[in-house]
Amino acid sequence: MQLKSPAFSQNGVVPAKYTCDGQNISPPLQIAETPENAKSLVLICDDPDAPGTTWTHWTVWNIDPTTTEIVEGTTLAGSTQGVTDFGEVGYGGPCPPSGTHRYFFKLYALDTMLNMSYQAKKEDIEKAMAGHVIDQAQLTGVYSRGR
Numbered sequence: 001m002q003l004k005s006p007a008f009s010q011n012g013v014v015p016a017k018y019t020c021d022g023q024n025i026s027p028p029l030q031i032a033e034t035p036e037n038a039k040s041l042v043l044i045c046d047d048p049d050a051p052g053t054t055w056t057h058w059t060v061w062n063i064d065p066t067t068t069e070i071v072e073g074t075t076l077a078g079s080t081q082g083v084t085d086f087g088e089v090g091y092g093g094p095c096p097p098s099g100t101h102r103y104f105f106k107l108y109a110l111d112t113m114l115n116m117s118y119q120a121k122k123e124d125i126e127k128a129m130a131g132h133v134i135d136q137a138q139l140t141g142v143y144s145r146g147r
Contacts, residue, residue, distance in 0.1 A: 001031070001032070001033050001034055001035065001107065001109055001135040001136065001137040002030075002031070002032040002033050002137050003029060003030070003031060003105060003107045003137040003138065003139045004029070004030045004032070004139060005027050005028055005029050005030065005105075005139060005141075006028055006030065007027045007028055007072070008027070008141045010139060010140060011140050011141070011142065012141060012142070013141065013142055013143060014027065014093075014094055014103060014141035014142065014143045015027075016143075018072070018093050018094070019093040019094040019095060019143055019145075020092075020093055020094070020095035021095075021145060022093070023073070024091075024092070024093045025072055025073035025091065025093070026058065026070070026072060026073055026074070026090075026091040026093075027072055027141075028069070028070065028071055028072040029043075029069070029070040029105065029139070030068065030069055031067055031068050031069065031070070031107065031137075032068065034065050034066075034067075034109055034135070035065075035109050035134050035135050037111060037134065038065035038109035038110065038111070038134060038135070039065060039110060039111055039112050039113055040061065040062045040063060040064070040065060040109075040110050040112065040113045040114065041061075041063035041064070041065055041067065041107060041108065041109055041110070042059075042060070042061045042062075042063070042107070042108040042110060042114070042125060042129060043058065043059070043060040043061075043063060043070075043105065043106070043107050043108075044056070044058070044059050044104075044105075044106045044108075044122055044125065044126075045057040045058040045059075045091075045103060045104065045105045045106070046103070046104055046106075046122065047094070047096070047101050047102065047103050047104075048102060048104065049096070049099070049100075049101040049102055050096070050101065051097065053085075055085045056084050056085045056121070056122040057084055057085070057086075057091065057092050057093065057094070057103065058081070058084060058090070058091045058092065059081065059082035059083075059084065059120070059122055059125055060075075060076070060079050060080065060081050060082070061079065061080055061082070061114045061116065061125060062078060062079050062080055062113050062114055063076055063078075063079045064076065064077075064078055064079070065109065075090070080114075080116070080118050081118060082116075082118055082119070082120050082121070082122070082125065083118065083119055083120075083121065089118055094141075094143035095145070096143065096144060096145055097145075098145070099144060100142055100143070100144035101142065101143060101144070102140055102141070102142055103140065103141045103142070103143065104138055104139075104140050105138065105139040105140070105141070106136065106137075106138050107136060107137045107138070107139075108129060108133050108135075108136045109133070109134050109135040109136065110129060110132045110133060110134065111132050111134050112132045114128050114129070116128060
């Protein structure tokens with residue numbers, strides 16, 4: 001399985017448009033080579049460089065496994081977006097307090113759908129996915145705020 005973005009390359013800089021310094025909308029993503037037996041996809045974006053914890057920026061589950069593109073700033077019909085560590089539902093872009101942070105966009109193909117409330121946290125989603133991941137891909141971007 002592959003996860004790419006036309007907005008930034010692997011380990012490339014996330015454009016400010018997709019951060020708290022810009023429009024704070026989700027970046028465009030392209031999905032390829034999803035396993036044929038996948039029943040759903042899960043997308044998690046987090047920042048392991050956040051002070052004291054890994055900060056969750058975006059969770060989306062029950063994405064149709066035939067999806068090949070997520071258009072910037074949009075949600076996918078039939079999928080569920082969860083609450084992030086910003087305390088809001090949906091995408092919250094990179095917004096590091098200082099320094100350069102890495103943002104991991106992780107895509108998982110599951111052999112099931114997840115029956116969870118939008119209030120589910122990343123840890124809840126990961127527990128529900130356990131034993132159901134059949135493939136995964138990752139795209140990493142970096143961002144630092146000018147101060």
